[in-house]
Amino acid sequence: MFSPRTARQFILLFIPLFAVMAFLYFWIIPVYEPVVLDAASWVQSKMDPPTAVGTDKWGRWKAFLTSGGYRRSLDVTWAVSVKHLHYLSIILLPSLVLATPIPWRKRFKLLAISLPLIFVAHVVAITGIVRMYYCLTIDPGDKLCMIGARICNTSGQLFGAALWALLTFRYWVGGRSGDA
């Protein structure tokens, strides 16, 4: 079991890491976002009907129907704040993983595992959100699509914590720092 001392170490280390990640975030996003949106659009191009996601001139996400070689804009745009909420795990997860009180080699190993998972999660969440909203334009009362949209909308906040729990739970439960 982790002691209050290790808990304190975790908190004290998280704060500077969080500050660094928050600073880097504004440099990462302009490079990272087009890659994520392209990947999400590629995934959606394999679906029926094919959809895509891009950004408008204000940087808001915008969804399109792409069937028949043309692009028709769906009547859905997401505010810039929604986008930042989705990408929240870019700040949160590396800070949490690197602050976890286990040997540094393991922290970096977990970080290396978590980065591709963040990317996959963002692609899945953005694909999910577009498909759920498309589904709701067809049937606004579809409960499953409403729940799906809600989960995708909040995934940015919940996913960072959920993934960190998955990656480090073994160490918390095992209770032996670095062992296991």
Place this chain on the structure above:
Amino acid sequence: MSEQEPRPPAAPQEPWTRRYGFVLFYWLIFVGILGGMAAINELYRPLVEVYFAEWTASVTGSAMQLLGWGGSVNGIRIVNGYCNFRIIDECTAYYPIAIYLAAVMAFPCPWRNKLLGVLIGIPTVIAFNVLRLVSLCYIYKTYPTVFDTIHTLFMQALMIFITIVIWIVWVSFFGQPKRA
């Protein structure tokens, strides 16, 4: 030439299912509770959007009045000399509570300790959320240019971190794992 000592036989490798199976099991409980809480919010919208949001607005408004900011609370709207806020479901502590509850419930320890964690932890999460809203109101008045960034990025991430910290403090003191 010195004679090399024979190497001790390698420890038998733990099977994958034993090493990671229990983590996956508890993580699925964690994710299941998170998904369930998101589904409850969608299936019964007034629970968070009306009742919890109004209660959050009322408590936050009272805290602001204690600070001498005056103003009034009308349903989910807080109006005073510092800010004019509408408390939506994402402004409430619902999702941080979901993360905390899922993490406490998924942690393998006696039920008594879990109950204690819920009884102490949830009010603490709510208190920090009220503190977050009060701080945001202050930032809205004094630093309006950075309000959006602080609102959507830093405060959300900070709230999740605080939730995790409350969980870690609980684990440190009360979370005696069943599995050593």
